Amino acid sequence: MFLVTLPLVTPRIRAADEIEYYASLRSLVLDGDLEFGNEYQHFYDRDPQGLAGFKETFLDRREPNSGRHINFAPMGAAFLWAPFFVLAHVGVGVVNVLGGQVAQDGYSWPYLAAVSFASALYAFFGLLLTHAALVRFGRFDDVVAALTVAALWLATPVLYYMTIAPGFGHAPSLFAVGLLTYLFLRAAAHGAQAGPATWLVVGLAGGLAGCVREQDVLFLAMPAGFLAWDAARRGNWKASLARGLALGAGAFLALLPQLVAYRSLTGAWGPTQLVMRKMSFSSPHFLDVLVDPGHGLFLWSPVLLVATLGVLVLALSRREAVVTLLGVAILLQMWINGSIDSWHMAGAFGSRRFVGATPLFAWGLAFVLAGLVARAGRGLAVGVVAVFAWWNLSLMAQFGLRLMDRQRLEWPKVALNQFTEVPRHLGRAGFLFLTDRERLAKEGL
Secondary structure, three states, rough: OHHHHHHHHHOOOOOHHEEEEEHHHHHHHOOOOOOOOOHHHHHHOOOOOHHHHHHHHOOOOOOOOOOOOOOOOOOHHHHHHHHHHHHHHHHHHHHOOOOOOOOOOOOOOHHHHHHHHHHHHHHHHHHHHHHHHHHHHHOOOHHHHHHHHHHHHHHHHHHHHOOOOOOOOOHHHHHHHHHHHHHHHHHHHHHOOHHHHHHHHHHHHHHHHHHOOOHHHHHHHHHHHHHHHHHEEEEOOOHHHHHHHHHHHHHHHHHHHHHHOOOOOOOOOOOHHHHHHEEEOOOOOOOHHHOOOOOOOOOOOOOOHHHHHHHHHHHHOOOHHHHHHHHHHHHHHHHHHOOOOOOOOOOOOOHHHHHHHHHHHHHHHHHHHHHHHHHHHHHHHHHHHHHHHOOOOOOHHHHHHHHOOOOOOHHHHHHHHHOOOOOHHHHHHHHHHHHHHHHHHHHOO
C-alpha cells in the first residue's frame, strides 16, 4: 500500500502552515538562525495573490516581545525532516559539481521532495508501529490489525497529509505519537521490570511528540496516568516516583530545544501570546469539533465515530488501565481542539488536528473489526472498510477538484456529489494530477 501511494506524494509548500514548518527547517539548517523573513518573502513572491493574507500576518507583523517574524509552528517536524533535507543539500551539491544546474538554495525541487517523502515515510513508520502495538499488546489478530491500519490510512485524512499535503506537521505527528504509544505500552507490559531508564525513553518520545505539535504533549497523560495507577495498586510509591521522575526528565530533555526556540522567537519560554489568546480552556467547542455538520470530525471521517465508540466499549469490557488511558488521551485531544477559536479548521481537508491520535483510535476500530470478523467473516469486514475508504477518497477528489465548498461540508450536496460528480470527473482529474498537478491544485477542474 505504501509503494502504491508514493506516486501521490506532492512535493510542494504553499499553505501558511506548510511555509511556517518549512521555514523553520531551512532557516535552521542553511541560515543558522530562527529569523524567517527571507523564507517568507520567497514563498510570497511566488504567489502574491494567494498569499495576501499570509503576508499580512507573517511578513508585515512581528512578535511584540522579540521583534522577530512570527512563526506559530513548533520545531519537531523540522528536527525529523533535517536528515533528509541535509542529504538533499549534499546531493544537489554533488550534482552541480558534476555539471548540473540545480539551485542549492533550500527551495528547489530536491529539497521539497526530501521533506515530502520524509513525511510519508514517517507516517508509514507510525502506522507500522500501530500495527505492531495492536498485535503485541492489544492481542488482536494480525489480519484484524492490518485491516484496522488500512482503514485508518485510507478512510481518514491520514492519506491526504501523507501525500497531497506532506508539508504540514501531521504526518510526523502520527509517527511521534505512534512511537510514544508503542513505547508506553511496552513499558506497561513489562510492569515492575521496566525501570527508570525505560520510562526515560518513553518521556523522550513524549517530548518529541510535543515538539512536533504542542497539543501532542497531552499524550503523556497515558504514561503519567499509568504510573500513578500502578503506584496506587502496588503501593510501591518510591519506585513509581523514580519512574515518574525519569518520565518527566525525558520529556523535558526532548522539549528543551523547543523551549529555547520559544525564547528566541517570542522572548518567553512558551508559545507566542498571539496563539495563546485564541485559547479558551473551558473547551466551548468540544461538541462542535465532533458533530458540527460542516466541520465535525465524525462527519468528515465516519470511521472515527466507530473507532471512538469501540474504544469506549473496549475500555468497559476489558477494564484494563492502559485501554482506559487510551480513551482518556482521546478525550484530551477532543478537549484541546474544542478550546481553539479556529476549532472548525475551515479550508483544511478534514479534522487534521486529530491525525496524531490515529494510533489510539486504532484500538477501538480493531475491537469492532475483530467482532465483525468473528461473527460475519473477513469478507464483510473488508467490505465495510472499503465503504469508509471510498467515502474519504471521494471527499479528497471533491476537495481537490473544487466540487465542494472547501470551507465546510454542505449537506446534502457533498453526499450527492460522491455519486454524481466525482465519478464523471475522475478521468480528467487523473490526467491533470499526472501532467499538471500545480494547475489542478490552484484551479480544480
